[in-house]
Amino acid sequence: MNYLQKELYELLKKDDRIFDFLQESALDGMWYWDLENPENEWMNPTFWETMGYDPNEMPHKASAWQDIINKDDLNSTIDSFEKHCAEPNHAYDQLVRYKHKNGSTVWIRCRGMAIRDEDGKPIRMLGAHTDMTSYKDKEQLLLKYQDLLEKTNQVARIGTWEVDLINNKVSWSEVTREIHEVEGDFELSVENGIDFYKEGKSRETITRVFNDSYTKGENYDVELQIITAKGNEKWVRAIGIPEMENGQCTRVYGLFQDIDEKTKANQQIALQEELFRKTFEFAAIGMALVGLKGEWLQVNKSLCDLVGYTEEELLQLTFQDITHPDDLDKDLSLLRELINGERESYQMEKRYHHKNGGIVWVLLSVSMVKDDSGSPLHFISQITDITDGKRAQREIETLLDVTQEQNKRLLNFAHIVSHNLRSHSGNMAMILDLFKKQVPSATENEFFPLVNEASDNLKETVSHLNEVVAINTNTDKKLFEENLWEYIEKAIVTVKALAIETGAIIENKVQKQLKVKAIPAYLESITLNLITNALKYRSPERKPVIVVTSSLLNPFVKLTVKDNGLGIDLKKHSAKLFGMYKTFHGNKDARGVGLFITKNQVEAMGGKIEVESEIDKGTSFNIYLQNETN
Amino acid sequence: MKPIDIACIIDDDPIFVFGIKRIMQLADFCNSFLIFNNGKEALDNLKMLIYAGEELPDVILLDLNMPIMDGWQFLDEFTGIPIDKQITIYVASSSIDPEDTKKAQSYESVSNYIVKPITVENLKAILEDLKAV
Known part of the structure; x- marks a missing residue:
């Protein structure tokens, strides 16, 4: 042993001040615990000063520090203490946290040794504290930063x-x-x-x-x-x-x-911007970004062409400048609704003034662009030129006027036919009648029958014309519910003479209760005309057989008049079968106007007519009339 | 059958007037004629006859479509004049417009609507009608 060390040991035994100096200055706390009376423990003043307490106020009791030691650390301390007591080679040395009077944590390295009696039983425990707080704090901070950096890196x-x-x-x-x-x-x-x-x-x-x-x-x-x-x-x-x-x-x-x-994301945005720019620039319709006060912010070529201004000129103007005054109020009020959030977009037809002074009709669609907070930024306008459409509309209107005018004239013409032509033909018939009665010898003249026939023909033609006119000018006639079977019966009675003469068989197989919606006079004319035709165009080689049947094809009733007569060459004639004054059979009675009238009458009642025919086999006419329940 | 006394024809068509006169003569319809070319002429002359207390026609054959005053206007004016004598009025027109027929029926003074041309036969039928009344 070094003599100085030996000397210090000697000094320590003799002079208390040496010990005091050591315990006051070399350590951050010292304690000496009576294990035989565990409530007693002596703590030096530094012990308490390190924890922020006044040593004079603190009792020399083990319970004095129980409240400020960290509970987890207390447990590990007790554990270590028990091991040390049992086995002196086990070092009592650990980091223990205390709570400073100001609330902060004080890190203490606590070392100790048990003092034992002759039997080796621990009777006292001596401990020494070293304050590790500042070192511990730095370590904590470093860990924290490392963790933070790692987390940042992960996130970024x-x-x-x-x-x-x-x-x-x-x-x-x-x-x-x-x-x-x-x-x-x-x-x-x-x-x-x-x-x-x-x-x-x-x-x-x-x-x-x-x-x-x-x-x-x-x-x-x-x-x-x-x-x-x-x-x-x-x-x-x-x-x-x-x-x-x-x-x-x-x-x-x-x-x-x-x-x-x-x-x-950036590339996507760039792509979209490019797409929008190209769409905007090259769109076939006019497009513009318009400021909240109506100023043109950006205009495309189509719009410039539409209104005849260059881009530079247009950007100096507002849309109000070139809008037709009659359309401005409507546009502005719609724009206000847009700004007030009352609508998402609007569309209107309006007029712009072309630079050359003309009027351009456009269909305008406007929507609004808002910023992130929802405040209006500007408008996007799409402008389609509809001038041609408007012109076409005007032409249609003019055409409609002309048509109405001509319709009026046609009615006038109908009146001429119905009245004037009739009165002349009537006069002629009357004079001829008179002539016959007053000058009976005149009938002997070979010209007389010809004049007579011409007069009769004229009368018939005029009456046909009248029927046609009547159908075409009275299309809003009322429909009544009529029993179809009865009408067929009536028609059969009417043609009885001809039927007997030709030996014809006419069968009425129409369902007896069936009712159709019809104008009575038309229905009579139609049924009679069809049956008369069937008889008229009979085959000279066969006895005429005419069968009339019906079937229900909602919403129609189908009436079929089938004969075994001459038949019609539909390939040749179907197109003009129902035309006015067409004759197909070379039959001397044929006037053709009959089918024309029939078709018109059927259609005037909301029905339709069809024909099936085979030459020298026969003809079927199918008439579709509205069912009563319909 | 005994003919009526005076037949009045109001029509602007000279052929019709000629014809109907002959037919009436043939049918021995009446003893004498009053012929007027339009409603106004008829109205003026008939009023004068009434005023003068002269004999009035028994039958009037009235055309509808005439210049100056047509048949309807004549009817409106003439039916407003109080007359003691029973005058039978026939509307004789070329018009087959059902509207005209309906309108003619709406006048109490109109007995019938005759569609032209008029033949000896239907004139005789009229005469029988008249006698029956």
């Missing part, structure tokens, strides 16, 4: 990497690995690092900038594409910083960031 998808050129070692951080999507056992090297970059521009760029960094000492910061180990294409930002020593690069390190989503 920023990884780090390093190439140690001296030991030729490459290392990647966890995030860098994740970005590359590589497995844990992936072998790293400069080459296979570069191989991740997409062939072409990306790989060329990274090769060049990496070479420049370690040969010339230049930093780099590039945005490139890689293809990950799993084959995904990604945009990354790679930053490299070389470290130079005596002109030699020793290491390159840097950051590696996943910017795929951001880049793609």
Whole structure:
């Protein structure tokens, strides 16, 4: 033992002040505990001062510090104490947290040794405190920052990497690995690092900038594409910083960031902007961005062409300047509704003044663009030229006027037919009648029968014309519910004489209860005309058989008049079968106007007529009339 | 059959007037005629006859479509004049417009609507009608 040490030991035994000096200055606290009377414990003043308490106020009791020691630490302290008592070689030495009087944590390294009696039984415990708080705080802070950095990197998808050129070692951080999507056992090297970059521009760029960094000492910061180990294409930002020593690069390190989503979003926006710009510029319709006061902010070529101004001229104007005054109020009030949020968009037909003074009719569609907070920014207007459409509409209106005028004239003409022509033909018939009676010898003259026949023909023609006119001018006649069977019976009675003469058989197979909606006079005329025709155009080789049937084809009742007569060559005649004054059979009675009238009457009652026929076999006329319930 | 005394014909068509006169003569319809070319002429002359207390026609054959005053206007004016004598008025027109027929029926003073041309036969029928009344 060194003599000085030996001397200090001697001194310590003799002089209390030496001990006091040691316990006051060398330690942050000291205690001496009576294990035989565990409530008694002596604590030196420094013990309490370290914890922020006044030593004079604190009792020398073990219970005095029970309240300020951390509970978890107390348990581990007791544990350690028991082990130390049982086995002196077990060191009593641990970090214990106390609560400072001001509430903060005091980190104490607490060491102790048990004092034992002759039997080795612990009777006292001596302890020494060292304040570790400032050291502990720094450690905590460092941990906190490391954690924060790691979290930040994770969130920002920023990884780090390093190439140690001296030991030729490459290392990647966890995030860098994740970005590359590589497995844990992936072998790293400069080459296979570069191989991740997409062939072409990306790989060329990274090769060049990496070479420049370690040969010339230049930093780099590039945005490139890689293809990950799993084959995904990604945009990354790679930053490299070389470290130079005596002109030699020793290491390159840097950051590696996943910017795929951001880049793609940016590209998407750029694409959309480009798309909008092109659409706007080259649209076939006029498009414009219009400010809240009506000023043209941006106009496309179509709009300029439409109103005849150049872009520069138009941008000096507002839409109000070139709007027709009669259309302005409506436009402005719709615009206000848009600004007030009462509507999303609006459409209207309006007029602009062309630069040349003319009127341009347009269909205007306006919607509004708002900022993030919902305040109006500007309007988007789409303007379609409808001048041609308007012109066409005017032409149609003119045409309608002409048609109405002509219709009036036609009615006038109908009146002439119905009255004037009739009165002349009536006079002629009357005079001829008179002539016959007063000058009977005149009938002997060979011209007389001819004049007589001409007069009769004229009378008949005029009466047919009258029927046609009547149908076409009285289309709003009322329909009544009529029993079809009865009408057929009536028609059969009417043609009885001719039927007997020709030996015809006419069968009325119409359902007896069937009712149709019809104008009585028309229905009578139709049924009579069809049956008369069937008799008239009989075959000279057969006895005429005429069958009239009916069937219900909602909403119609189908009436069929079938004969075994001459038939009609439909290939030749179908187009003009129902025309006015067409004759097909060379029959001397044929006037043709009959079918024309029939068709018109059927149609005037909301029905239709069809014909089936085969030459020398017969003809069927199908009449569709409205069912009563309809 | 005994003819009526005076038949009045109001019509602007000379052919019709000629014809109807002959037919009436043939049918021995009447003893004498009063012929007017339009409603106004008829109205003025008939009023004068009434004023003068002269004999009035038994039958009037009235055309509808006439210049100056048509048959309807004549009817409106003439039916407003109080007359003691029973005068039978026939409307005789070329018009087969059902509207005209309906309108003619709406006048109480109109006995019938005759569609031209008029023949000896239907004139005789009229005469029988008259006698029956």
